[in-house]
Amino acid sequence: MIFQPKREKPSEEQSLREGFQREALPHMEALYNSALYMTRSPALAEDLVQETFLKAFRFWHRYEQNTNCKAWLFRILTNTFINKNRRKKRPTMSMDATERELSSALVADKSSFYDTPEKDYISKLFPEHVQKAIEALPENFRIPVVLADLQDFSYKEIADIMDCPVGTVMSRLFRGRKRLQEELFEYAVELGVIPASVARDDDGAVSLDAYRRSKKAAAG
Amino acid sequence: MNCDDIQNALYVYLDGEFAELEARDFERHVDACARCTKLMVREGRFLEAVRDAAPQDPAPAGLRDRLALAIDNAPSPLPATLPVAPRPRGWAFALAAAALVLVAVGLSVGTTASAENTVIDESVATHQKSLPMEVRGSHRNVSDFLQQNVPFAVDLPTFQDPTARLVGARLTRVHGREAVLLNYEVDGERMSVIQLAAETSVDDAEPAVQSKRGFDVWTFKRKGVLNSFVGRDARSVRRLVRAAYRR
Numbered sequence: 014m015i016f017q018p019k020r021e022k023p024s025e026e027q028s029l030r031e032g033f034q035r036e037a038l039p040h041m042e043a044l045y046n047s048a049l050y051m052t053r054s055p056a057l058a059e060d061l062v063q064e065t066f067l068k069a070f071r072f073w074h075r076y077e078q079n080t081n082c083k084a085w086l087f088r089i090l091t092n093t094f095i096n097k098n099r100r101k102k103r104p105t106m107s108m109d110a111t112e113r114e115l116s117s118a119l120v121a122d123k124s125s126f127y128d129t130p131e132k133d134y135i136s137k138l139f140p141e142h143v144q145k146a147i148e149a150l151p152e153n154f155r156i157p158v159v160l161a162d163l164q165d166f167s168y169k170e171i172a173d174i175m176d177c178p179v180g181t182v183m184s185r186l187f188r189g190r191k192r193l194q195e196e197l198f199e200y201a202v203e204l205g206v207i208p209a210s211v212a213r214d215d216d217g218a219v220s221l222d223a224y225r226r227s228k229k230a231a232a233g
Numbered sequence: 234m235n236c237d238d239i240q241n242a243l244y245v246y247l248d249g250e251f252a253e254l255e256a257r258d259f260e261r262h263v264d265a266c267a268r269c270t271k272l273m274v275r276e277g278r279f280l281e282a283v284r285d286a287a288p289q290d291p292a293p294a295g296l297r298d299r300l301a302l303a304i305d306n307a308p309s310p311l312p313a314t315l316p317v318a319p320r321p322r323g324w325a326f327a328l329a330a331a332a333l334v335l336v337a338v339g340l341s342v343g344t345t346a347s348a349e350n351t352v353i354d355e356s357v358a359t360h361q362k363s364l365p366m367e368v369r370g371s372h373r374n375v376s377d378f379l380q381q382n383v384p385f386a387v388d389l390p391t392f393q394d395p396t397a398r399l400v401g402a403r404l405t406r407v408h409g410r411e412a413v414l415l416n417y418e419v420d421g422e423r424m425s426v427i428q429l430a431a432e433t434s435v436d437d438a439e440p441a442v443q444s445k446r447g448f449d450v451w452t453f454k455r456k457g458v459l460n461s462f463v464g465r466d467a468r469s470v471r472r473l474v475r476a477a478y479r480r
Contacts, residue, residue, distance in 0.1 A: 045292035
């Protein structure tokens with residue numbers, strides 16, 4: 014038998030490619046779904062997923078075998094998305110402004126928080142409303158909400174994926190979910206699940222807070 | 234815990250992120266408080282409803298095949314980075330490590346250190362070569378190019394300073410790893426900046442400087458990117474490093 018040293022290499026590469034197909038590709042559905050919420054477009058989502066997988070494959074050696082492959086892929090996906098998006102819309106809200114807005118919102122929200130006799134309007138909504146409401150969230154809030162509520166990542170995983178402290182994940186989730194509630198509530202009013210008359214504030218704007226206030230007034 | 238604590242920590246509890254002890258504290262209050270119970274039920278239902286109702290659209294037919302094909306045609310993965318030396322913990326380790334450093338003077342100490350030394354050497358070498366840029370022009374052009382070609386989130390330094398102008402960028406390698414060379418013109422002098430993905434995500438407390446072949450080489454880690462600045466005019470480089478670091 015003739016010694017064929019060249020055969021070693023392709024087979025090593027072959028097993029690398031097979032390992033990637035086996036470990037990374039099964040996460041395609043989850044990545045695509047989240048990409049759809051991030052980009053809001055099937056074509057862009059597909060591009061984003063493809064770019065993510067190509068980058069992941071390029072750096073496959075850096076992935077530590079048997080660690081959290083899904084989180085690793087999501088990190089690439091999220092970074093790629095954020096970087097692409099940053100180029101498009103230039104005057105973005107600074108991180109500081111977001112955080113400031115957030116802390117004042119936390120304080121303002123407190124008083125009306127408990128007065129919530131509304132019926133379970135959310136369960137009367139359609140999936141497309143939930144989708145639209147999530148898509149309407151600003152990127153800073155949308156990403157943690159998608160990662161936590163649709164992909165079941167832990168705070169720690171989300172912090173790693175988004176490259177931010179766990180405290181930031183917590184506050185953005187809080188704020189993102191509150192916005193989501195407002196958004197869904199508006200759909201509920203539009204659909205007549207909740208009467209518009211009790212859901213408007215003094216300026217005529219539909220809001221969950223106004224609804225809670227009117228309910229509270231009616232009860233008291 | 235009081236009602237305010239419950240409200241603020243509600244999602245943490247519902248997300249199952251509390252340690253057992255905190256969770257018990259939380260539950261003790263909620264069990265005794267009708268208002269908080271209501272709140273918790275409502276918010277729990279909200280999260281559940283979102284989870285259930287949010288559409289999970291399937292990926293388009295053929296995407297998996299297209300991906301498999303794209304990966305088949307992709308070049309082989311880049312070689313792995315060097316393993317990061319584990320950080321010693323505690324005094325005993327610190328002393329042992331210090332002793333080792335004393336013994337090992339002249340040898341390379343730890344892989345992180347050697348990667349950083351390499352970047353310093355290569356920064357000076359590339360700076361002296363005056364290589365052509367692969368992309369020139371505006372900040373936008375350069376960042377688009379980097380976006381497309383660099384596997385990590387490049388942290389393109391920007392300066393308020395009107396005397397500092399971005400000239401262009403090219404891809405390079407440091408220690409076998411992909412890196413970016415950025416060229417700036419500062420008061421008519423060239424300044425080179427090399428960036429590559431840092432091996433640890435811990436940012437440096439402040440930039441460090443080393444002298445190499447007559448150049449001051451500044452390095453710092455920021456946002457997971459290892460930066461290295463080299464230029465002829467030591468004072469303006471130092472000023473720009475500080476500006477880039479504080480951004």
